[in-house]
Amino acid sequence: MKHPDPGNTVSKNQLTEISIIYEMKPKVGQFFDDRIIRQQSTHGTPCRICVHTARPTLAKNRQLTAGKPMAQPVNKAHTTTNRLGLRGNACLIGGLLLLMSPVVAGNQPTEILRQTAMSFLQAQTAKRADQEVEISIGRIDRRLKLVTCEKTPAAFLAAGAKLQGKLTVGLRCAGPKPWTVYVPAQIKIFAEVVAATQPLLRGRKISTTDIMFVRQELSQLRNGYFIKKDAVIGKVLTQNLAAGNAITPKQVKAPVLVRRGEKVAIVAAIGTLKVRGKGKALEDAALGELISVRNSQSKRIIQGVVTRPGVVNVQM
CATH class of the missing domain: 3.90.1210.10 (Antifreeze-like/N-acetylneuraminic acid synthase C-terminal domain)
Incomplete structure (x- = not known):
């Protein structure tokens, strides 16, 4: 097949204008076969990508106009068939590339990750019979690409995490290509x-x-x-x-059982022996609280625990 002469021009009625965009500066006299170029139609039809053979120019990113038409007549039917064949080949190649891509071949579905996190949290909150538990799992970015785990990913919580409110559930895959992902969740009790x-x-x-x-x-x-x-x-x-x-x-x-200034009974326990005395409360105190009391006989200040109204127990 002859290449068009760059020195000549062709009217728009004879040839469709061909625009070639070069990605690199070619050498003088070099030919590029089977390059992908953009064809701009002069008859109002949409632009499309086709395969063409052309002679490059010396300048980078320069538009090239084809020369005289070839001496032999062009078989339109044959040209159309070739273009259809090229389109079919392009589709076939694209399909093969898609099948070989990691996106299609074995990515962990995000829905399975959400179900795993849900099952884990349900098991953790199953013992709360007197409470009603609502668990919601947040969305996982579908653009996340994880290699499919051979086994169910192991779920875990961060140390000290509480099983209520907003939290994250970790999912860990220990396969040949291990990964860890964190799933947002919320527990309402x-x-x-x-x-x-x-x-x-x-x-x-x-x-x-x-x-x-x-x-x-x-x-x-x-x-x-x-x-x-x-x-x-x-x-x-x-x-x-x-x-x-x-x-x-x-x-x-707790309500105050002993008030400041009140007289109280002091009970001191020594083994099985109990000694009783009298004293004066120096502060208010409720049941089970520690209180300071002044012994009425020795005038010493001691501390005891309020056990009932007006009674303070002292450990000896």
């Missing part, structure tokens, strides 16, 4: 907690009519909560409380 039935003022001693159960998401109760009414009945509020609000340990305290 709902339970019936003790709350106020009405507005309650600071210093109020809580009774059974002051409290009720309400369903709460536990991760939102960062200051703690009570799940039994007996744990708060008889205690005193340390701050005002709105109706419907859950009661936290910091909002209540």
Whole structure:
């Protein structure tokens, strides 16, 4: 096949204009066969990619116009067939490249990773019979390409992680090409907690009519909560409380059983022997709290634990 002479030009009605973009500067007299070039049609048809043989110019990135038409007549049917064949070959090559790519051949499906993380968290929270657990697994970037694990990836949590609120689940594959990925998750635990039935003022001693159960998401109760009414009945509020609000340990305290200046009975235990005396409380104290007491007889200050109203036990 003859190459067109760059020194001549051809009218647009005779030949379609060919534009060749070179990626590198060719040498003088060098020919490039089977190069991929862009063909721009002058008859309004869309541009397409085809294979053509042409003589390069000396300058880089220069447009080249084909010369005179070949002496032999062009068989249009044969040309069309060749172009269709080239397109078919291009499609075939593209398909083979796609099949050989790692994206198609053995990537770990992200949905399997999410299911593995879900099963792991369900097993970790299965023992909470008195609570309702809701688990949600976050999205995994589908562009993440991981080699398919031969076995189910091992799930784990970071040291000290709590099984509530937002967290991440680690998935580790120990295959020939090991990998580790972290999956975002959230655990919501709902339970019936003790709350106020009405507005309650600071210093109020809580009774059974002051409290009720309400369903709460536990991760939102960062200051703690009570799940039994007996744990708060008889205690005193340390701050005002709105109706419907859950009661936290910091909002209540045990009632004062011994007040400062009151006379108290001092009970000292020495083995099986108990010695009783009298004293004066130097501070307020609730049940189980440590209190300072002045012995009425010796005038010594000793410390003991309040066991009931007006009684302080001292260990000898």
